[in-house]
Amino acid sequence: MSLSQTNFLSSSLLSSSHDLRIPYSRAVLSYPRIQTHRILCAAKRTGKRRYPSERRKLRTEQKEAVAKVKNKLEGVWRLSKLGVPVGDDPGKDFLGISEGLLQAIAKVIEFPVASMLPEEAFSVIRKSFDARKILKEAKFVYTVDLDVKTLLELEPRAHDFIFRLEPKIGLIEHVPTEKSVSGDLISVVNDCKRINSETSSGEHEPQIINGSGDPHQHGGGRSKPKIAVVGGGPSGLFAALVLAEFGADVTLIERGQAVEERGRDIGALVVRKILDMESNFCFGEGGAGTWSDGKLVTRIGKNSATVLAVLKTLVRFGAPDNILVNGKPHLGTDKLVPLLRNFRHYLQSAGVTIKFGTRVDDLLVEDSRVVGVRVSDSTDQLQSTSQNLKFDAVVLAVGHSARDTYEMLHSRNVELTPKDFAVGLRIEHPQELINNIQYSDLASEVLKGRGKVPVADYKVVQYVNDKAEDLSQSSSKRSCYSFCMCPGGQVVLTSTNPTELCINGMSFSRRSSKWANAALVVTVSAKDFDVLNLKGPLAGIEFQREFERRAAIMGGGDFTVPVQRVTDFLQNKLSETPLPPSSYRLGVKSANLHELFPTHITESLRQSISMFEKELPGFISEEALLHGVETRTSSPVRIPRSNETYESTSLKGLYPVGEGAGYAGGIVSAAVDGMFSGFAVAKSFDLFDGSIESVIGKAQGAGLVKY
Secondary structure, eight states: OOTTOOOOOOHHHHHHOOOOOOSSOOOOOOOOOOOOOOOOOOOOOOGGGSOHHHHHHHHHHHHHHHHHOSOTTSSEEEEEEEEEEGGGSOOTTOOSOOHHHHHHHHHHHTOSOGGGSOGGGEEEEEEEEEOOTTSSSOEEEEEEEEEHHHHHHHOGGGHHHHHTOOOBTTTEEEEOTTOOOOOOHHHHHHHHHHHHHHHOOSOOOOOOOSOOSSOOEEGGGEEOOEEEEEOOSHHHHHHHHHHHHTTOEEEEEOSSOOHHHHHHHHHHHHHHOOOOTTSSSSSSTTOTTTTSOOBOOOSSOTTSHHHHHHHHHHHHTTOOGGGGTBSSOBOOHHHHHHHHHHHHHHHHHTTOEEETTEEEEEEEEETTEEEEEEEEETTOTTOTTOEEEEOSEEEEOOOTTOHHHHHHHHHTTOOOEEOOEEEEEEEEEEHHHHHHHHHGGGGGGOGGGTSSSOOOOOOOEEEEEEOOSSTTSOOEEEEEEEEEEETTEEEEEOOSSTTOOOEEEEEOTTOOSSEEEEEEEEEEOHHHHHHTTOOSTTHHHHHHHHHHHHHHHHHTSTTOEEEEEHHHHHHTOOOOSSOOOOSOTTOEEEOOGGGTSOHHHHHHHHHHHHHHHHHSTTOSOTTOEEEEEEOOSSOSEEOOBOTTTOOBSSSBTEEEOTTTTTSOOSHHHHHHHHHHHHHHHHHHTTSOOSOHHHHHOOOOOSSOOOO
């Protein structure tokens, strides 16, 4: 079945009945009625719009930046926000120094003849595309490093111009020569080991708390600590990499299959509707992000040492170099699959034992400490093949869909707390429409990802105030936003159970599909769970399941997705056939999506879509199709842990990390969290002696991180 041709319900079937309500009794629930919707826009204040306190702070920062410069004629000057009009730039795939960029550089340093500046003195650090309507013309925006030594060697007449340069917050920064730039993670760990060997005489012995079987020996006859890493997503892979490099005996346990077999299982799902509950779009090597858009954007600092270490590690394993420069880096499934294969081969060469198709059913606990795991063949639902494996520590790096793992932890009295997340619908437009909305006349330059400008995307957010009828109740504010926008992509099934229906988006590296899709989601919290009488730490999981089951029933089963035109959703009426084409390959069915969610969530979505139209004229279109349901935006649970050791606060020897533990969202932030956890575990076993922050910087916060 092609992506452009999907068989929908026949018009005769639809004409027989327009009543597509859920065929089971549904309690009428009372929700606070949304009386008003006030949209709040948090635009960044600049120039004269800044508050006096903000201006004073900026002046102070400016003085401090100037005072830090010891020698202007040494080190590197970083020049940011260099704009080059589209007509003067070779295009999105060119990451070198063009004539147009030299002109922008010359303007900043006030050098009179741009053509005299040597290209060798400059390197592009960041390149992005800015086509906002408030600009006179679209432009590429660069961050460039100017190497003073190289520039003065090749063009001595630039001396006076560099000498007159002054730091300017956000635009011009002086980077001293001694300021190090992190390498990939393997290099970072090797540097740590070298420093350790130079500063210690080997008096520290690795701590072995448990473990079984023959002792594993490494340098000096010392026993290696045995560490299990449960989950082969970004956090698990990076934790395993750090621990293996430090010399631990690591076993990586993944319930799903390696990417080669996982790809075949996904093919069987898409073509023959056969769902493997352990190897699918969620479970398997690389985690849920493997079959997604492969976004590498993050809110934890794209130029930070930690993020650069992750990106450089991905490049080492086969990612294109441009992810280090692109303002919105992404890989796509076709690039992730060979990358993960290379990652796996390196781990195995480093001594990591990898067990695919192996599900962790329970923890082995003695004296309030984890001493191992009980595993079974993931295809064995009866767990008749279970066996106990002893370890000194367990790094729990499962994804946000490992619901059985959460239930097992709860039964073990491991502390879990419910966490806010978001639910909603996935909207799909023709990509050409989004190109026209965002780029206008430049839309012809996209050329299905092969043109001069990137395939257009969007990011929208609104804050909706819900005012309760009862004046004694305070009004609450919830955000409605686009999530995991996939330009040139397709809608895919992410269910892990045939009785439940949930979806996501994915793209290949070129983003050449004729569709654009994004989730439109609304934040939900414990108050929403309470309304459905869902209590306890697993309430969010049951909340997800409720709407996934409703969506499955509305679709009629067999993984058919309920859909509705955006225009009809706004008017609360059933969409008539023929429906707009959908990229979802397992079939769609016209349904009234107002019957899916509680009224307050539906109204929040409806009001937000109306406001999104003001930001993106044409967003509300007869060609736009809403798909239900999107529920797994992030983990509904957090597993509390120590900020210093990363160890569970309620069970010794257990280290919860990554998205499934509630500490990350997306490929990069999950990888960073896994990296930090690897260092923390290594430190706890005396494999690493030093400050983690001094090596890889400060850890990210524990808050909800979006893509």
